[in-house]
């Protein structure tokens with residue numbers, strides 16, 4: 001079975017979608033075989049709504065970036081950010097590179113990586129709408145291994161639905177960090193973790 005997160009051979013059907021957020025318009029190239037190809041996912045929008053009301057600075061990693069919507073929009077709203085975007089899906093990274101150009105953002109870099117395998121830096125922020133359908137191991141690697149890629153005091157900020165185990169994730173992460181819920185919206189929780 002093909003999931004959006006595998007490098008499937010499904011035929012390409014490249015298209016452009018418009019995304020409007022905080023009074024700014026963006027155009028994103030999307031395709032078959034990538035997450036939420038027809039519109040901005042509600043969980044991702046909820047995460048972005050929180051992030052755009054924060055002071056985001058320095059080095060940011062968007063892990064599981066898909067076609068780049070979170071990293072590119074952050075880069076457009078915050079000055080002087082350096083944004084790395086990583087995803088296991090090669091087609092998603094190809095689209096990310098198109099979308100960096102399409103939206104004229106600077107300081108963005110996209111690369112293929114299985115979770116953190118190809119990540120070699122430390123970040124002020126790691127942001128993610130993690131892949132639930134990839135299973136609990138991948139989800140927990142996304143969240144718990146973030147600690148190794150954050151500077152001291154760096155923040156992991158992610159979105160997860162209550163039906164996708166938000167409460168047990170909060171409980172488990174609380175054993176290794178300071179966890180707070182930044183927003184709840186229609187079952188989606190935006191969670192911040194600062195590791196001990």
Ligand SMILES: C[S@@+](CC[C@H](N)C(=O)[O-])C[C@H]1O[C@@H](n2cnc3c(N)ncnc32)[C@H](O)[C@@H]1O
Pocket residue numbers: 004005006035036041044063064065066067068069070086087088089092113114115116129130131132134138
């Ligand atoms: C819920 S989607 C979010 C995509 C995008 N950030 C957005 O908000 O639209 C999760 C992403 O994680 C990626 N992913 C799944 N397993 C992965 C892995 N092992 N390593 C890196 N990325 C993975 C998927 O390809 C997918 O793009």
